[in-house]
Amino acid sequence: MAKKEKYLTGLFGLENLHEIEVYLQNGGYEAAKKAVKSMKPEEILKEVKAANLRGRGGAGFPAGVKWGFVPPTADKPKYLCVNADEGEPGTFKDKYIMSHNPHLLLEGIIITSYCVGIHQAFIYIRGEYEMIARRLEKAIDEAKTKGFLGKNIFGSQFALEVVVHRGAGAYICGEETALLESLEGKRGHPRLKPPFPASVGLFQCPTVINNVETIANVPFIIARGAEWFTQMGLPQDGGTRIFGVSGPVKKPGIYELPLGTSLRELIFNHAGGMLEGKELKAVIPGGMSAPILTADEIDISLDFESLKNAGSMLGSGAVIVIDKETSMLDVLQVVTKFYAHESCGQCTPCRVGVSWINKIVQRMAAGQGSPEDLETISRLASAIMGKTLCPLGDAAAMPILGIVEKFKDELLAQMGH
């Protein structure tokens, strides 16, 4: 039974959950109180590491390990940046967490900050989430009034301020180092790594950057323990994931499921299957950057390793369903247009390579394509892979390669070959 528990989203829909009193009535801030009042930072870190909480933003890097990289003693301040710049096409899970339960995020921020020794946290939220940004700011005020933020949190010596910063609409600012640049008031260009943000981050200080959903998991790990958490999902991949299903299914929306649920189950049981008269053709399983899966490939466990082995990725858990009537050339066009538009322009392969691919695809869409174009696209996409300054190059190249490989015949047919 525990396996089916929706601890993150279970309370969603409860009236005025975003208000602190309602959240408190439902056990809110108990985990933060426990952490700050009765746990040592090392104990929290140990627990989060034991829980195998992997990042929910896309890359799936273990949160505990990331926190552990921050030097425990530093002569500089340390920062937490919550990445709420939810820009990956198809992804809308963080929006739900923050709008329904902003205090859950704040609680996670308190525990994380206490664990790492941080006194200033930022929530970098995408500019379009205006209502949510205001809701978060209100929640921060409420938490401050209660003594959960500010000085002497829960009567302890621990102090923490949280600031909401709104982005200006660039996809690249969801990349952690571009986010830092943007937060510093600069152009959102990714930084060269190393050094990594854990040692040189915001304003050159050690910085932890985590996705909203990752941070929202932290209070549950503290309240119920790492063992419970790993039992919720898979041993190496603990907890649930919030999957966002979009496309021609009967019930599009978010579904909180344990890691390890099969993709077929998600689409056909939870999301209610395809709309009447629609037939499944393909699925993008983890946000637009994740390589596409065909209808034959959906009997797969939704976890980091299984999808990686299938040549795709779990990414942000955004499942985009594509039906038979949708032209793959249209899909390809949407993908290349998006990445060409969102490339920051800093490094050569992404700036010119993705734009070049997009130019070819747009030409193909205008009926001027040829079979050699597909070869050029594959060659360019492979050339971009692993050679760009930030992961955006891979993010663009992977779905393009996937579509061109798996739907080559359809693309050729659409070009009249």
Next chain:
Amino acid sequence: MVKITIDGQQVEVKEGLTILKAAESIGIEIPHLCFHPAFPPEGSCRLCLVEIEGRPKLELACSTIVQEGMNIYTQSERVREARQVVLELLLAEHPPDCPICDKAGDCHLQDYYEEHGLFDSHFWENKERRAKKVPLGKNLILDRERCILCTRCVRFLKEITRTGELGVFQRGIHSEIDYFPGQPVNNNYSGNLAELCPVGAITDKDFRFQTRSWFLVSKPTICPHCSRACSIYIDFHPGFPRIELDKYVYRLRARENPEINDYWICDFGRYNYSYLEKNRVVSVLVNRDGQLQEDEWDKQIELLGKKLKELYLKKRTNRIGVILHSALTNEELYLAKKIFREDLPEVNLYLIDPPEGKGDNWLLTSSRTPNLKGMELIGLNPQKFPPENGFNELEMMIIFAYHPLGDGHYAQLKSVLEEVPFSVLFTAHQTTLMNQVTVVLPALLLAEKEGSVINVEGKLQQFKAALHPPGNAHSEGEALLAIGRNLGINFSFYRNMRSTADILGKLSQDISFFEGQSD
């Protein structure tokens, strides 16, 4: 020290070096465009990717620090392929207008294509159309189609001059360099951007469409326009048979010198080069009844020596006035000291330099001569002109004049010269003083001389002549040496001075500061 292997070659290099620098130290060049040694690595051009054994991805040579036991390949199949792709991508959107590009011949992209590219283009799409001549400031034009967005220009202004006029605007393929509103690049270092640009995107208005870079000969010399004495190159055109060019020197460039000016020079020094050719005095002139008539160098030098000897024998050397300037080399100043302080007693030495200008708190100093410090160290101690206590009645005046950018500072000499029966003017440029003196001897500029100067920070630089002397002009040093010999007061000293090196050697024995400074 760290032991690494590069292309099968085992080497020990300093800890903390990047792969790029480590490879460079053993003569392996890794192509790069955005990296410049003056700035921290940027990693955006992706041309310097190399293969490191055991690492799945290619790594940047410009930013990856060498580690013990690293096995690096700079020529493997994967590396060459990656390089070729980057070049292919850069050239996809870059116009092939090398035949009309000022950078052709000096262009890194062109060179790298020759060396690492040589592919056939597969780019059938329309290139982006962009602005081709955007004025970035008073000296610079930007061609956005040629720009490869290495951002060296942006970083120079951000990190070196800290003026920050330029930035990257727009995004993705539409990214472009521009200045922030109302803030064109008009600082005193703007000219460096044209040099820094690895392609022909930023060109110098002064050099645009003037000549092809491969016609130019580069010679190292020193910038004489202030006391920083920056290391520079003079790029001149040796000319074509049967074709007259209206110009000889086409541009000045910074010459790398970590001790003095790094990779940079200021605009004041860079663009003030027409003085090298304009208004030069190229022949010996003698004033006969108000007419300037050509004469011979040796004859006039001999005459001058004779006149000096006469006054010496009559013990009236206190009737001699000598006007110096601090654009003379150490060697010349040392000879002047020998003659006018040691051989001939009581000579009146004065200093007239070009007027001070405004310094910029970086390279450009307020004093506008390259060897003020040298003059001080050699100990000539000339008086200010006009002297506070007035003059003795002078029977002879020798003027070493220096006025590359205007001769206003010699106006004060006119009334004095009227009273002097015999006067000699050494000058590289024409001046109204020429009508007031008895003899005019054409002199040389620093670029035409061999010798040394000491800059404001006490750094000694030696140099050879970069340009040939015009016409019948001779260096002041040569004249002084001849005068010293002709006087014969200390003949053996001058006889042993066969080269500037001899003079500097003697100078180093004499004045401790110079000891061990020369090479």
